[in-house]
Amino acid sequence: MKVFSIMNVSHHLNSVEICCIISVVNIAKEIGFFVNRDFIDFVEKQVSASAKRVIRIDWQNESFWVKSPEETRVTIWHRLASPLSTLIKNPLLRSTVASGGAEELLAEAARIRLLHQKGMPVPEVVAQSDEWFVIRDGGRSIRGVLKDKTLSAADKLGILQKVAAALGDIHARGGWHGRPALRDILWDGEQVTFIDFEENLAARLDPLLCQVRDLLLFTHSLFRLWGDADYSRPVLNTYRDTAPVSVWEQSIKEAQRLNWACKLLKVARHVGGHDVVNAYLTLRFFSEYDKAS
Known part of the structure; x- marks a missing residue:
């Protein structure tokens, strides 16, 4: 071999x-x-x-x-x-x-x-x-955990906050994932594990944008599987409190730069499916974050 x-x-x-x-x-x-x-x-x-x-x-x-x-x-x-x-x-x-x-x-x-x-x-x-x-x-995927009817909403929220803290810690140490969708994150009852590092972001983006992309994709997946901003805000706040301030601030700037895309997605969300809807919600969340906080 x-x-x-x-x-x-x-x-x-x-x-x-x-x-x-x-x-x-x-x-x-x-x-x-x-x-x-x-x-x-x-x-x-x-x-x-x-x-x-x-x-x-x-x-x-x-x-x-x-x-x-x-x-x-x-x-x-x-x-x-x-x-x-x-x-x-x-x-x-x-x-x-x-x-x-x-x-x-x-x-x-x-x-x-x-x-x-x-x-x-x-x-x-x-x-x-x-x-x-x-x-x-490394255990079950977070997507599977969220479908588990034996877990309470509070239990699931607590697990998601651990996931957000783990992603924030990766970013605080200078790393990134590439595509941190909840299906690519595992939970064994005690620890969070990230899998599927297929995308080589470093070949195309600087470290800060790699982390910004992580946060935007994580938020998109969170909105899709857990709920919109009202449900997901505690999870995202956990990330914000753990990760470098620069990642959160740059995510807001990038969402505001993509305001034109947010407007297009708002129009298309009724016919574009779940991905379009949650892309719109993600950009809206960060572009309006200063107003909502």
Whole structure:
């Protein structure tokens, strides 16, 4: 089995980050997980037997997830985003969809390892080849948690506030996710874990805009699955109190810059579906935040 060299993704990372990742890999090798041939053979067998891109496996009373590469399905909106971004001189609208394939899979694993090394709430990558990587299970998706009828509204709000605080902490440490939708965030009853770091924002946006994009996408997902500003304000206030002030302030500025888009979305929201409605609500929330606060 071929194992990728970390240098294959060196163009995504600086020398310090690469050294950190190599250190993590060496530690993992020392504790024996990467050289567990039985585990590797088991993963290979499960991957070969499944047509799914992401599969769950159980090994020695512990659950893991195996992720394989997938060619990106670029939509017309992805193709239009970058020209529009250039036309209106707003880099926030650039398409950041990953190109897919094995190289992008390796780059995602490297991003996860780097954040894990820095102590951020991401899963541990326990094994990897040129065709897949394996992470430890982190619990249920927040989307699933919100559908759980055994949990009270207060319980769900408390979990969402922990999620918001975790995202704010990632930003406070200089990191970002790329697409922090609630379906890509897990809860195990005690801890929050962020997964799916497919999009390489750093190749297109500066760090502050990466974090602003995180906040806007998180808010969009929050409005869609939890409720509009009245329900979501306590969650967003938790983020605001945890994250750098610059991210919150810049999000307000970006929403105000996109006032024209907010007006278009207001007109289209009756026929555009949930995404359009919640994009409108997100831009309106931040563009009017000063008035509402």
